Amino acid sequence: MDRANRKRIALIGTGHRGTSMWGINVVKGYGDFVEIVALCDINRLRAERARGFLGIDAPIYADAQEMIATVKPDTVIICTRDSNHDEMIVRALEAGVNVITEKPMTTTAEKVRRILDAEKRTGKRVDVTFNYRYAPTVRKIKELLNSGVIGDVTSIDFHWFLDNKHGADYFRRWHAVEENSGSLFVHKSTHHFDLMNWYLDDDPEDVSAFASLRKYGKAGPFRGERCKTCPHASYCDYYMDISKDPWLEALYEDPSREDGYVRDACVFREEINIPDTMSAMIRYRKGVQVTYSVNTYMPIEGHFIAFDGTKGRIQMRQFERQPWETPEHDEILLVRNFGGAETITVPHEPGGHFGGDPKLQDMLFKPDTPDPLNQRAGSRAGAMSVLCGIAALQSAKTGQMVSVSKLLDPAQAIAA
Structure with a gap:
């Protein structure tokens, strides 16, 4: 692409994620396609530090609306706290600007509906950065499911393990307050729910969940x-x-x-009000049943997933960190009914999330990148994954099963 025709990108939020993946990585890897023309953060000093890391000379703004009106970018990338994603997204859409937003797209059902309405009204696009869809092993599992090798999927067993480094880090930061993140059922599980929605090409219908605070916050021995x-x-x-x-x-x-925001806040502080131990059962519209869990204080990091189908089973344990050596590849076990077992080896690829991050950015920034697996995720994918998490948290609080579709369309709940 002619560098004079590069897309103009503005970055809103210059914390760790914004400055690294959506700042440094974009400048270094996609300079032929896009140009970061402005940075926005309410913390001027952080934005200045970020600009130095990026090695660019873009102006810094404290107000997103002023930045958009002045710089007139083609696209904004939103890396702020989850709870104000909707404000940033809607402002950009109404100004005629496309949006790339970090997951989760937002944190409440009302905010989901606000974003979907704004996108429909303006005709602009929202992309949600579900990078796990692009990891090589995930891509291979999707291809296997699409091939029909295990028939129709009837159930999924999915468990995510966050270790005492990564899991605890959520409780040091703003994520530990529900009003900021919607809880990890929204902030973290949005990845996992999106994967299942995408694997199945289906929507979650009913959610029943349990959640508790067992390790961090007030459960801790001191603070x-x-x-x-x-x-x-x-x-x-x-x-x-x-x-x-x-x-x-x-x-x-x-x-x-x-x-006043510090990055090493106590993981046992009183204000923490999100659960650290979560499980859910999910029923999909086409009848698939899911058992799901996430735990945030394990000695291991990674996940286990298994698909049971009418003709066989696919299962995989992905290792990220653990106190023993593991190979630089994943192994998918494919077991056919009455047909024996096959181990499929998938090498890890360079880049974050086993190679998923650069593949996602290729999709977003390189023109005409093919998308045969429908990996590029828009606002509806963002909405359905968030609503699944919102339903799970609501169910855990009330002890009642929650309908995802009624969260999306309150008129259904009123009619019922």
């Missing part, structure tokens, strides 16, 4: 404000010395002077 000033630092298993991570220190420590 402080943050690791840096904590009197329990010498014996806390979750103590984190932010000064040993130059990246986090640059983006968060000095910038905390401007907004």
